[in-house]
Amino acid sequence: MATIGEQIAALPMHWDKKGNLQVLMVTSRDTGRWVMPKGWEMDGKKPWHAAEIEALEEAGVKGYVSREELGTYRYDKLLDDGTALPCQVRVYPMIVEKLLRNWKERHQRKRKWFSPKAAAKRVHEPELTELLLMLAKKPKKQPVIQEMLRAC
Numbered sequence: 001m002a003t004i005g006e007q008i009a010a011l012p013m014h015w016d017k018k019g020n021l022q023v024l025m026v027t028s029r030d031t032g033r034w035v036m037p038k039g040w041e042m043d044g045k046k047p048w049h050a051a052e053i054e055a056l057e058e059a060g061v062k063g064y065v066s067r068e069e070l071g072t073y074r075y076d077k078l079l080d081d082g083t084a085l086p087c088q089v090r091v092y093p094m095i096v097e098k099l100l101r102n103w104k105e106r107h108q109r110k111r112k113w114f115s116p117k118a119a120a121k122r123v124h125e126p127e128l129t130e131l132l133l134m135l136a137k138k139p140k141k142q143p144v145i146q147e148m149l150r151a152c
Contacts, residue, residue, distance in 0.1 A: 005077060005087035008047045009038035010055035010065060010094045013139075014113075021139040022113040023132065024096065025122065026059045029108045030078075034122040037061075038089055051092040059111050060103030063096040064152050068144045071134070073127035091131060093144055095152055 012024035025034040037058035042050040052065040069090045076084035114122070116139070120132035139145055 003085065005085045006041055007038050007077075007087050007089045008041055008051045008054065009036040009089050009091045010051040010059075010061075011036050011070060011091050012055055012059060012061045012063065012094045012096045013135075014096045016113075021116060021135060023116055023119050023135070024059055024061060024111055024113055025119050026109045026111045029105070033124060034112075034114075034119065036091065036128075047090060048092045051090075052094065055094055056100075057104040058109060060100035060106060061094070061096045062098040062100065063094045064148060065092050065094045066144055066148045068092075068147065070142070070144050071127075071131045073125050073131060075125045075128075089128075091128075093148060095148055 014022055016022050026037055027033065028035045037055040039050065039054040041047055042053065045053070048065045048067050055061050070093045072088055072090050074086060074088050077087045079085055116132045116136040120129045120136065123129055123132065135142065140149065
């Protein structure tokens, strides 16, 4: 039976002055591709809390993370030994409240705000592309985001 890696990701977002949704992407350390802050689940931590920690470490953002996932996507993670591990990533939306100037991985990654449509063009995973394009249409109509906006 094949093993599937379970990962979590935060999708940091905010609305710009014109009211357009923006998502924060970071570059991966190995290939420099645009990705979301993500990582492995952490023992003793709820998945959304682990996603919040990844967002702080990888992108230097603080904010409100939903306990509800926005969606999932799959990709193959290249391991150190050269093998590929299929992974499923649960994506938790995050409303950014603060962007830090100094954070743990600032010398290893770049971060940049994109429209969901522009972010979708830069990612390599088809299911992640779909998730971002879904957000491009009517983000405030997504139940998870509606719930977050009420809670913030």
